[in-house]
Amino acid sequence: MTSRRVAVIGTGSVPFGKHEDASLEDLGGSAARAALAEAGFEPGRIEAAFSSNVLGGGGAGQRILARAGVHGVPVVNAENACASGTTAVHLARLAVAAGVHDVVLVVGAEKMTGRFQGGITLDRTDRPTLLGLTMPAIYALNAQRYAYDHGADLDDLAEVSVKNRAAGAANPQAMFRKPVTRAEVLGSRPVADPLTLLQCCANADGAAALVLAAENAVSSRHDPVWLLGSGLASGSPIGPATEFGTSRPSRLAARRAYAAAGVTPDAIDLAEVHDAFTIGEIMSVEALGLAGPGKALHAVAGGELSLGGRVPVNAGGGLLSKGHPVGATGVGQVVELVAQLRGRAGERQVGGASLALAHTVGGGVATLDAIASGVVIAGV
Amino acid sequence: MSTPETASALPAARRCACCDAAFPLPEGPDRCPYCGDDRLGEVTLAETGEVVSSTVVRVAPPGADVPYTLAYADFAPGARLFARVRGGAAPIGTPVRLVAAPEPDHYIFEVEEHHP
Ligand SMILES: [Zn+2]
Numbered sequence A: 001m002t003s004r005r006v007a008v009i010g011t012g013s014v015p016f017g018k019h020e021d022a023s024l025e026d027l028g029g030s031a032a033r034a035a036l037a038e039a040g041f042e043p044g045r046i047e048a049a050f051s052s053n054v055l056g057g058g059g060a061g062q063r064i065l066a067r068a069g070v071h072g073v074p075v076v077n078a079e080n081a082c083a084s085g086t087t088a089v090h091l092a093r094l095a096v097a098a099g100v101h102d103v104v105l106v107v108g109a110e111k112m113t114g115r116f117q118g119g120i121t122l123d124r125t126d127r128p129t130l131l132g133l134t135m136p137a138i139y140a141l142n143a144q145r146y147a148y149d150h151g152a153d154l155d156d157l158a159e160v161s162v163k164n165r166a167a168g169a170a171n172p173q174a175m176f177r178k179p180v181t182r183a184e185v186l187g188s189r190p191v192a193d194p195l196t197l198l199q200c201c202a203n204a205d206g207a208a209a210l211v212l213a214a215e216n217a218v219s220s221r222h223d224p225v226w227l228l229g230s231g232l233a234s235g236s237p238i239g240p241a242t243e244f245g246t247s248r249p250s251r252l253a254a255r256r257a258y259a260a261a262g263v264t265p266d267a268i269d270l271a272e273v274h275d276a277f278t279i280g281e282i283m284s285v286e287a288l289g290l291a292g293p294g295k296a297l298h299a300v301a302g303g304e305l306s307l308g309g310r311v312p313v314n315a316g317g318g319l320l321s322k323g324h325p326v327g328a329t330g331v332g333q334v335v336e337l338v339a340q341l342r343g344r345a346g347e348r349q350v351g352g353a354s355l356a357l358a359h360t361v362g363g364g365v366a367t368l369d370a371i372a373s374g375v376v377i378a379g380v
Numbered sequence B: 001m002s003t004p005e006t007a008s009a010l011p012a013a014r015r016c017a018c019c020d021a022a023f024p025l026p027e028g029p030d031r032c033p034y035c036g037d038d039r040l041g042e043v044t045l046a047e048t049g050e051v052v053s054s055t056v057v058r059v060a061p062p063g064a065d066v067p068y069t070l071a072y073a074d075f076a077p078g079a080r081l082f083a084r085v086r087g088g089a090a091p092i093g094t095p096v097r098l099v100a101a102p103e104p105d106h107y108i109f110e111v112e113e114h115h116p
Helices: A024-039 A060-068 A084-097 A135-150 A154-169 A182-187 A248-261 A278-287 A296-301 A318-322 A326-341 B004-009
Strands: A006-017 A048-052 A075-078 A103-110 A190-192 A205-214 A225-234 A270-272 A355-362 A372-379 B013-016 B022-024 B040-043 B048-057 B068-075 B079-086 B095-100 B107-111
Touching: A006 A024, A006 A084, A006 A326, A024 A060, A024 A103, A024 A205, A048 A060, A048 A084, A048 A326, A060 A075, A060 A103, A075 A084, A084 A103, A084 A205, A084 A225, A084 A326, A084 A355, A084 A372, A103 A326, A135 A154, A135 A190, A135 A278, A135 B048, A135 B068, A154 A182, A154 A278, A154 A296, A154 A318, A190 B048, A205 A326, A225 A248, A225 A326, A248 A278, A248 A355, A248 A372, A270 A326, A278 A296, A278 A355, A326 A355, A326 A372, B022 B079, B048 B079, B068 B095, B079 B095
Parallel strands: A048 A075, A048 A103, A270 A355, B079 B107
Antiparallel strands: A006 A205, A006 A225, A103 A205, A225 A372, A355 A372, B013 B022, B013 B040, B048 B068, B048 B095, B068 B079, B095 B107
16 A cells, blocks of 8 residues: 655644643644644644544534634544544544545543542443452552562652653643652552552643644645654453553554554654553553563663663653643644654753654553553654 | 352353353353353363452542452463452462352452461
């Protein structure tokens, strides 16, 4: 199949955090208008739109896009748990690459604060959920197995929070801008052993948007970042073959994205990775091939994944600093990659970055090892 | 080891002819929950299994009493079961007994040394 090059030519976002007075439509509409403004395009240039949202009910995309003046065109509403935003980016990239559309809009938005107590619960009917298997508990089970299999010290997981919160302190868009110490992380409220509160990301409101264009629609006023590849995968029922402490859906999504982009993990300069929980970053980094099996925790402790290290992971602060407005997260990661690849990431800039990766993985129904995982690879 | 009451109250189990996974009936009455196949044979699960991973949950949704211990454990032949644990911590590798319990549990894990 011949495939066209796809550029990001516009980005927009509403910083993740508490936006008590803004509706889902307000949040998404603001991000979409900002992305259009950066691209220098009127809403009439948009030929199709891909919206990601999990909790806002049916037709969220159409309701959001009405606020940005995008009417009449095809709108796809994508829901894939925490991987929803990455799913929307993936579908939008494919639509442009395949020649179906020249200019499309991606918008991810979520309104979460005030909706949940004690963590989000997306499905309350399966037996594990009824018995109290929360999202932190699922990740805690993975953490216990990871430590057992690799002889790791569970306390070292705190170093992921220390690294990402330090990075978030340098990101004006982050929800949490105060660094934390290892002692503070380990001393925070226990949630599900070994995970403590400061090892869990926060629910947030927020939105992010992208304008994608085929090469022929990119002009000299644009500063294009190219979407080189993307991949999507789904989870499997947790069963006798499940390897706790690893993420098979992330491994599958990564394999597809690397193949589509024609690159290998060692060429990646920086990555935005799904650190909803500290152990999530560790499992994801290994699934993405950015560290060998059982090596990611050592890589964090050794500074390999920090700004200035071998391959900075979550130099923007990650979900641990930025918060996690589920449907917006994956789109927001790509906004961050674009800033890095344009050399406009300020204090958190990764020097000489030319190839970057974004990754999400979403759970929620506890009978599956994940709902979906998505990976996007971008370059200049 | 077990009383006749608890033994008879344990959920009946099935084993899938396609993928060899075993599971108690509440997990999938008609079809294998792992591969969807409907060629299921009867099987008796081992009374004692081994913890694959476990955690003590200390923050839970409103209405749940904390802390509680959750685990996945493997029971021959080929069952990986999820349940609450009675009898304290159950680190990876701990032998646990499968004990019948009312809904929604259907069954729980009991740490071996706490059982007579
Ligand atoms: Zn089967």
